Amino acid sequence: MTMGRSLLFAAVVVAAVFATARFAMNVPVPWALLMALPAGALTFAGCVLAGTFDADWTAEPDPPSASVTLHATFLTERLERSAIDQYRFTSRVQPRLRRAAQAMVGSDLDTRDAKERLGPDLHALLTSPDAQLPPPKTFAALMRRLEDL
Numbered sequence: 001m002t003m004g005r006s007l008l009f010a011a012v013v014v015a016a017v018f019a020t021a022r023f024a025m026n027v028p029v030p031w032a033l034l035m036a037l038p039a040g041a042l043t044f045a046g047c048v049l050a051g052t053f054d055a056d057w058t059a060e061p062d063p064p065s066a067s068v069t070l071h072a073t074f075l076t077e078r079l080e081r082s083a084i085d086q087y088r089f090t091s092r093v094q095p096r097l098r099r100a101a102q103a104m105v106g107s108d109l110d111t112r113d114a115k116e117r118l119g120p121d122l123h124a125l126l127t128s129p130d131a132q133l134p135p136p137k138t139f140a141a142l143m144r145r146l147e148d149l
Contacts, residue, residue: 006047014040083133090129097146098126104149117149 014036021032082089098109101122105114115123122142125131133139 003048006044009047010040010044013043079133079139086130086132089133090131093133094126094131101126101146101149104146119145122146 017039018032018036021027021035022029027035078088078093082093101109101114101118105117107114109115109118109123109127118126122145125134125142134142
């Protein structure tokens with residue numbers, strides 16, 4: 001519920017409680033206000049928080065299958081080891097990334113077109129013999145760029 005509607009609804013409740021206390025029960029004005037204001041505050045809080053508890057009827061996502069979880073775990077483990085061991089990165093991870101990039105670009109990575117499409121940092125990561133695995137956020141950004149090709 002929007003803030004304006006919440007305030008309007010709370011004001012209606014305050015007016016109703018005040019009118020009931022004042023005219024139906026003959027309560028003095030200060031006491032009627034003292035009874036109406038907490039009711040209005042609770043109504044306002046309930047209206048503001050009501051959207052938080054709305055039912056979400058979207059379908060629940062499928063749980064990851066065992067093979068997907070297993071592959072993601074192995075990939076994370078391999079990348080962690082490759083960040084520490086330069087030889088492991090250049091001998092295992094880099095050739096696989098290079099093959100994936102060649103499939104995306106459709107040609108050899110040493111061509112001018114491939115260099116332009118990949119960008120200097122991604123091209124260096126894929127082709128340089130002394131390339132090192134960048135930090136996780138940078139590596140994720142580079143992989144997203146590779147996927148977008």
